[in-house]
Amino acid sequence: MNVIHLIMTAVMVTLFASTAHASGTPEVDSGTTAWMLTSTALVLLMIPGLAMFYGGLVRTKNVLGTMMHSFSAMAIIGVIWTICGYSMAFGDTIGGVVGWDADKVLLSGIDQTIMEGGIPEYVFAMFQGKFAIITPAIIAGAFAERVKFRGYCVFIALWSLIVYNPLAHIVWGGGFLTGDAIDFAGGTVIHVSAGVAGLVAALYLGARRGYPRVAMHPNSLVMTMIGAGLLWVGWFGFNAGSSVESGLKTGQALAMTQIAAAAGALAWICIEGVLHKKATSLGLVSGILAGLVAITPAAGDVLPVGAISLGILGSLFSYAAITIKNRFGYDDTLDVFGIHGVAGIVGAIVLTFFLRDEPTGGLVQQLVHQVSGVGVAIAASAIGTLLLVWLVDKTVGFKLDERRELAGLDHSLHGEHGYGMLNPN
Amino acid sequence: MNVIHLIMTAVMVTLFASTAHASGTPEVDSGTTAWMLTSTALVLLMIPGLAMFYGGLVRTKNVLGTMMHSFSAMAIIGVIWTICGYSMAFGDTIGGVVGWDADKVLLSGIDQTIMEGGIPEYVFAMFQGKFAIITPAIIAGAFAERVKFRGYCVFIALWSLIVYNPLAHIVWGGGFLTGDAIDFAGGTVIHVSAGVAGLVAALYLGARRGYPRVAMHPNSLVMTMIGAGLLWVGWFGFNAGSSVESGLKTGQALAMTQIAAAAGALAWICIEGVLHKKATSLGLVSGILAGLVAITPAAGDVLPVGAISLGILGSLFSYAAITIKNRFGYDDTLDVFGIHGVAGIVGAIVLTFFLRDEPTGGLVQQLVHQVSGVGVAIAASAIGTLLLVWLVDKTVGFKLDERRELAGLDHSLHGEHGYGMLNPN
Amino acid sequence: MNVIHLIMTAVMVTLFASTAHASGTPEVDSGTTAWMLTSTALVLLMIPGLAMFYGGLVRTKNVLGTMMHSFSAMAIIGVIWTICGYSMAFGDTIGGVVGWDADKVLLSGIDQTIMEGGIPEYVFAMFQGKFAIITPAIIAGAFAERVKFRGYCVFIALWSLIVYNPLAHIVWGGGFLTGDAIDFAGGTVIHVSAGVAGLVAALYLGARRGYPRVAMHPNSLVMTMIGAGLLWVGWFGFNAGSSVESGLKTGQALAMTQIAAAAGALAWICIEGVLHKKATSLGLVSGILAGLVAITPAAGDVLPVGAISLGILGSLFSYAAITIKNRFGYDDTLDVFGIHGVAGIVGAIVLTFFLRDEPTGGLVQQLVHQVSGVGVAIAASAIGTLLLVWLVDKTVGFKLDERRELAGLDHSLHGEHGYGMLNPN
Amino acid sequence: MKLITAIIRPEKLDEVRQALINAEITRITVTRCAGRGQAEHVDIYRGLEVAPALAPKIRLDIACNDDFKQITVDAILGAARSEDGEIGDGKIFVTHLEECIRIRTGEEGGSAI
Amino acid sequence: MKLITAIIRPEKLDEVRQALINAEITRITVTRCAGRGQAEHVDIYRGLEVAPALAPKIRLDIACNDDFKQITVDAILGAARSEDGEIGDGKIFVTHLEECIRIRTGEEGGSAI
Amino acid sequence: MKLITAIIRPEKLDEVRQALINAEITRITVTRCAGRGQAEHVDIYRGLEVAPALAPKIRLDIACNDDFKQITVDAILGAARSEDGEIGDGKIFVTHLEECIRIRTGEEGGSAI
Ligand SMILES: Nc1ncnc2c1ncn2[C@@H]1O[C@H](COP(=O)(O)OP(=O)(O)O)[C@@H](O)[C@H]1O
Numbered sequence A, B, C: 001m002n003v004i005h006l007i008m009t010a011v012m013v014t015l016f017a018s019t020a021h022a023s024g025t026p027e028v029d030s031g032t033t034a035w036m037l038t039s040t041a042l043v044l045l046m047i048p049g050l051a052m053f054y055g056g057l058v059r060t061k062n063v064l065g066t067m068m069h070s071f072s073a074m075a076i077i078g079v080i081w082t083i084c085g086y087s088m089a090f091g092d093t094i095g096g097v098v099g100w101d102a103d104k105v106l107l108s109g110i111d112q113t114i115m116e117g118g119i120p121e122y123v124f125a126m127f128q129g130k131f132a133i134i135t136p137a138i139i140a141g142a143f144a145e146r147v148k149f150r151g152y153c154v155f156i157a158l159w160s161l162i163v164y165n166p167l168a169h170i171v172w173g174g175g176f177l178t179g180d181a182i183d184f185a186g187g188t189v190i191h192v193s194a195g196v197a198g199l200v201a202a203l204y205l206g207a208r209r210g211y212p213r214v215a216m217h218p219n220s221l222v223m224t225m226i227g228a229g230l231l232w233v234g235w236f237g238f239n240a241g242s243s244v245e246s247g248l249k250t251g252q253a254l255a256m257t258q259i260a261a262a263a264g265a266l267a268w269i270c271i272e273g274v275l276h277k278k279a280t281s282l283g284l285v286s287g288i289l290a291g292l293v294a295i296t297p298a299a300g301d302v303l304p305v306g307a308i309s310l311g312i313l314g315s316l317f318s319y320a321a322i323t324i325k326n327r328f329g330y331d332d333t334l335d336v337f338g339i340h341g342v343a344g345i346v347g348a349i350v351l352t353f354f355l356r357d358e359p360t361g362g363l364v365q366q367l368v369h370q371v372s373g374v375g376v377a378i379a380a381s382a383i384g385t386l387l388l389v390w391l392v393d394k395t396v397g398f399k400l401d402e403r404r405e406l407a408g409l410d411h412s413l414h415g416e417h418g419y420g421m422l423n424p425n
Numbered sequence D, E, F: 001m002k003l004i005t006a007i008i009r010p011e012k013l014d015e016v017r018q019a020l021i022n023a024e025i026t027r028i029t030v031t032r033c034a035g036r037g038q039a040e041h042v043d044i045y046r047g048l049e050v051a052p053a054l055a056p057k058i059r060l061d062i063a064c065n066d067d068f069k070q071i072t073v074d075a076i077l078g079a080a081r082s083e084d085g086e087i088g089d090g091k092i093f094v095t096h097l098e099e100c101i102r103i104r105t106g107e108e109g110g111s112a113i
């Protein structure tokens, strides 16, 4: 075995001369690390993307306030995640419900850690941190144009601690669902939970003043479209990065993401074309989103036919959900539930029928897993959100008073105007 | 040979422990894969980039309609490419003109394939798919502000099938020109063919109502500039990704892209400075584009001096072409031919004189290859486009009627307004 | 040793079959190359990001002119860097002050070079070139809204040659400070030097007409926010790319960048919340920037606690500096000194107390190194800038005359309008 | 006929329009503008008088027959005033309208309003 | 002198300007605005009366001497009307203009128009 | 009372406002518009008459009492004129203002200006 040993050493020396580690721990794979670094940057790009997507859809007087919801999530959750979020989501499990690991608090013990796949744990922690950031930012769309900034900040901080971190732990971090339900890149943890949270919060807080009597026009569909473009790009990091490698699975995830987004977009403009004889730009970008959301839980595990189908079904169900919402008349400002919730649920459940490999327990068994995964996300998110919205509303206050809501968030909460150019100054 | 065998196995085990493949097929190179994934994301970024570039240049009433041209290309070609486009471009050749491969239809047979360079074939297919998407999106600029959305959709679908896929096959996919003409990243397949298609379509469809009598101002040069910035960034994926590796050739392509873009931009503002005593922002970004287009076919094969020269020549010829167009008076709305066509032709031909390595057949021989490559692209694109424009115009209709053209695409075709903020609502 | 030799050969053959090089020179590491390519693209993204950030903050009439400052830096420095900049910064040292290397002129001798870390030298040269581009683009904010375009172009060209290239050489390229002061990603070379240059130029050129009597409102905080988002994303390339690897150090740098940006943003809105009872969007994005600038010199060498602290301190000191500036009343239009200068200095000095590893010479010794690094940057930049501003002002002219300043840069220097949509045409 | 021009706070637009509709006045033209009324904020900055910044405002133009003038003015007054009448609430200007022509039909005068 | 204010459809701007130029009226001021005329769309949404949305419009202001009034009005009427006169085609308002001063020269009155 | 409407160059806005403030006129409404005055640029393009492009302008509306009219006009005239009075400097229109109502208080007439 001397020869083998020599060989191994030679390989190590040749390959990893630059890294200082002993050969016992996993070595850095520069390629995988490169892709995970890139993915982290791409998912970060989704935050300005979301800010633009949402920001363009509200009324002119609320554009900055709405963008602030996304940006402040970067600030607040960015810090919380560092302090304890990562530890709660990916620390040693406490009863399968939440994690904790003194070493991961303030990321203090992972400074030199290389993970199994060959990437520094910091990169994984930051990649996951972006998911923690984007989830509350998505929720914000449901109660856009009518909440206090202070209340929002407190809400997302608590929501992250009480809903997101445990949920991420349960599904990904070693909690009681880890490994059963297929949720490749966060269909349930992120989109279903955000969609449901949005719905609950929108119902609790009530509609915007004037809704639906007063027409509320998007201030810039142009910006919304660009935002959707950035979201699509960023989603490559979101889904393909969730493979935590740079190989076949990554390629599969990227391809399915691309295909489902295109199919979703195409489906939506076809629906509109048939029903209204007009394809709208908002429809096209909504279709992109629905397709992307629907493929998220499935990206690594279905074939192109599945991706096309999920994209189409995502758009179909989201379109239907929004139509129905208009009947119910509750005010989910930017259709967070209609798109993220519905397409997320559709994706998480329907993926069962398009899996590349027959699931080990059989289709029915898997379906049960999927449904229960979705169920847990819905339940956790609904209960947690309700509690928190109530709590925030009763303490710092959540819903804006009428005067400031009518005056607009930008002016009354932030003392600014989004488009100074409109003002002949 | 026992030792060697042991060694090989050890190497395999060490390096690719995570991949399940037998050692007979090419193994994934995580680094190359990382860069190709990134390139795919970067080229995707060019679509919103192009939407912004074009969108900012049209009149306010057409901004969404123009952006929809880019975005709907993502949707439509994204799906078509999955279904049969990849197969037509990169399948087994049928007479050197078009490919076909049942295995590539719906990408059904490439699910586990790793290509020679060590990347999953999915990634290559998606990377190439982005090129198929962007080409018709570029064409759209030539007849911006005056075509039906439905007609446009049908047109690009057919154009992709009848012109783009065969052309890609001929030059890259094993067709009759593969290997002769140097076209590193699609100077002829993409830019020349798009430029010519734009010219033909613009001539067939005729000018916008009022052109050139009525002044037609860009609605947002700010957006156009940002779009140009995103295009530059995305072009790194476009050109450097076309090396399908992550190594020396990639670095060369990236460097030349950067240099030519800078040189093109500088050249254009110098020309304007000399001729008009004023450098315009539109000039600067046009120069960026001209430089990028000119270097596209050459990015992997020239030295920095060549990149600077191609950038400058690209701008010079494009500038001249646009000036001449203004004399002729035909209405290529956003100068697709003037920039993509002309700079593409210049780049494809002039690169011969700046090649790193003396071409095997000698300069003259290579020049002939280049010119015939360009010739084929021009011929194929011109004939195919003419046929299709005529066909679409006679069936679903292509040119907008006067009333809806004057009212603007956004309102009359999509029932929306791009800038709601202008409306005091 | 026969066996070892066989092994080495096998390894080489297996791993680098695709590269044609002899085994004597460093071999390409496709993973590291992938990340450095990506980083280059990300840093390039900072230019449109900066153009948006700055562009949104000026008055409507100057939006294009301000964006042109960033974009023309891409054009001008992009070409200069290729011709001689890289040679001056990274060539063989001449007295420790500036470099020169005939081989690097026009990048002519690096066409096939693979550097130690396994990346093509082209990639390194382009990555560094982006830094050379962004530094003058940052300065431009200090005298936004009041300089001639021609003067600006000449100024940045000279500044790059006389200040930036030597400074980069001194600190990174083998000059007299290389290796002493810790400046991971350019805190002193880029941000301190740009900040000081901005201050000097602003003082020399004097205030904008009407300042501070006339209220000068940002034309689009929406655009400024998006720009800040892109800057954050791009900064991942800036900092994590500065590790020139794709491994542990890269991950550390990326994580610290993310954490400091979040902490800076959070700190700033907290300060505003406490002092004004209102968090502004401009405050949030200023905090992002301050945090990013402060972590830049430290990104690879501190722990998360340090990143949080530097982020907070960056915001605190920048906030204070801007408040004080308002007292002094000099006109640093976009607070280049207040943010880049101050946070850069804070970061470069304070990092000493948060280093991962005890510095070899002890804390005090290191502090001296840091302070002298900062001192050199300040001195070099201040003297060089003063000289150049004076020179440019006396020759081509730098400050705009009153009529054209009041009319706005866009109209009077570029003959364009940024927002055509405002004009009912 | 009268042309009633009101400058109001942007945030009051919805309320004012609703009040006008309630008063059966639905025809209206709205323009974005900026203004400065009572110059409460003429800051002194190091001895310099600062031109106070313009605040965003909304301009309403309503053409109406003489008998509708008071109704219109009252509707606006009622809805545009902030809680306890703060500076910046705006102005109403009334001018004489000589002619009014409906483009669609060419009708003139009171019936064309 | 008269001040003619026309509210027209945005898509008609080019045509109207051309018609005015043909009638030798080239001086004009154009403003983006929004409006609602015949309130055809007062939707009822679950029993609530919906304030109809404002549609983008263009406002033209033209100062002219009295004898040019009719020419101007006719030019606008001719060009601004949609094919068969649809709701939303707009209005023309005419008011009396007391003075007109050309800033460049300080000229006043009819010659300053 | 008079309603003074001035169309000026955008770049002159700051100067004009300062001049008005110096003349103690601080109340003002400002609107972005576009216009074409002396049609100096009616280009001929291959025999076609080109509708000259509209240039961005700023519209000021100032309501004032009769005795302030001349002061206001003079202030504008003084500040809005370009160095040697170039085409495009703008116009001042004066119309009669019948009523003026302050929304905040409901005051009417001269004191409400
Ligand atoms: N005399 C005036 N001329 C023109 N516009 C005026 C005048 N007075 C007020 N305005 C407009 O009305 C808006 C609100 O004025 P406001 O501050 O409420 O007036 P006041 O100080 O008389 O109460 C101003 O921003 C301005 O646009």
Ligand SMILES: Nc1ncnc2c1ncn2[C@@H]1O[C@H](COP(=O)(O)OP(=O)(O)O)[C@@H](O)[C@H]1O
Pocket: D027, D028, D029, D030, D061, D062, D063, D064, D102, D104, D112, D113, E007, E034, E035, E036, E037, E038, E039, E055, E057, E086, E087, E088, E089, E090, E091
């Ligand atoms: N009485 C009015 N006062 C103010 N603006 C009006 C009035 N009537 C019409 N307008 C303006 O003219 C535009 C078009 O009106 P339109 O629907 O054609 O009027 P009508 O219903 O009388 O035919 C409206 O959007 C509005 O801006």
Ligand SMILES: Nc1ncnc2c1ncn2[C@@H]1O[C@H](COP(=O)(O)OP(=O)(O)O)[C@@H](O)[C@H]1O
Pocket: E027, E028, E029, E030, E061, E062, E063, E064, E102, E104, E112, E113, F007, F034, F035, F036, F037, F038, F039, F055, F057, F086, F087, F088, F089, F090, F091
């Ligand atoms: N008769 C008019 N009616 C409406 N607006 C006018 C008129 N004359 C001038 N204007 C406005 O004033 C602006 C400047 O006009 P200008 O070219 O200075 O006028 P003139 O040619 O009479 O000197 C124009 O762009 C237009 O907006």
